[in-house]
Amino acid sequence: MVLNKFERMEKIDSYEPCPCGSEKNFKFCCYQKARNGKGKTTINLEEYTDSRLHHEITKVWDDTDFKVCLGFNPEECKPLIKSAHAIQNNRILNRISEDGHVYTISSTVSKKGIDPVFKKVSKNKASTFFGFCDYHDTELFKQIELEDYVGSPLQNFLFAFRGFCLEYHRKIRKMNTIRNHIKKNPALLLEPFGIHNYRVAQFDIEDSIIEYEIFKEDYSNGKFDNLVTIHRNLNFEVDFAISSAFAVKDDLLGNEINNIFSIESEIVPNIYINIFPIEDGTTIILSYNKRYDNVYNQLFEQIKVLDDDHLIKYLNFLVINYTENVFLSPRLIDSMDKKQKDSLLQSFQTSMLPEKTLELIIEDQYFKFNLFQKTNKVIN
Ligand SMILES: [Zn+2]
């Protein structure tokens, strides 16, 4: 019997592969351990200092890093898998960095909870992930690495694909984090929140695999124009950059367009987003695959008719609400006052804690910042 998404949210089936990743059936793997540990899923925070807790959780994440090549023809792979930039170092990160650094949004963990913070990172590390071998990182992306963006279907495809790969790699790491928790604490598999976390990560991966195969098929057939793309140029340089992929929940009128628990939809597809500064301008590229016209056609029609000011306002929301893979110039952070910085971090937090939204709206702090604001760039 195959369980649908609703049923899968309720329980782990005895005969499905065990969530710990062993490839044995749940019944013959962690099930008995889970029963023995039932009711003992909470850890005793008293034993932890804040810095130890932060250290442990950061370490759990670091331990999940892994190397893979997401290039389409594995037989062409050449060693090594290197730490590849999702956002080009020389063309883009160079423009927004100061003294070789940019900011990203990270979190500090304490007993009180998780607090978002700005974290300074070297531009050589920003947006890197172990997702391509040396050969594919160079060969596959030539048309966007070596040539200016002119809006060709192949370039749109490559930008979309690279943003997707960065997020895909993170999703696998997220799943591995959950697996590590399950191994330490099998009883999570009998708790509603344990099942929920595992299933959300699992649905994410299942959808990503389908989307990866679509990229692969389109690439092999040269069908780069299967992507529907909106390209917009701004006449000034922004001080941030993003390359990402995520599923948008609502359209501009607030109508729901994606629901991860829906059993009717085949998958929850992503849109692909790249925003970066160029000489005296900014390039914005938004795409989705036309196979998912039924999901995104309306939204893209709505976006298309926005003037620059409204588009900026919408993207300001989209970027911070849906991804942490955004890199900010120190110039941008420095040009914000404390209220704006707080608003940015707390608005970012609402994507994980939706119940915070109302609080921020009441305090007039919900998305009260502008990523697109102009700063004084010192030309070196
Ligand atoms: Zn197991």
Ligand SMILES: [Zn+2]
């Ligand atoms: Zn490769």
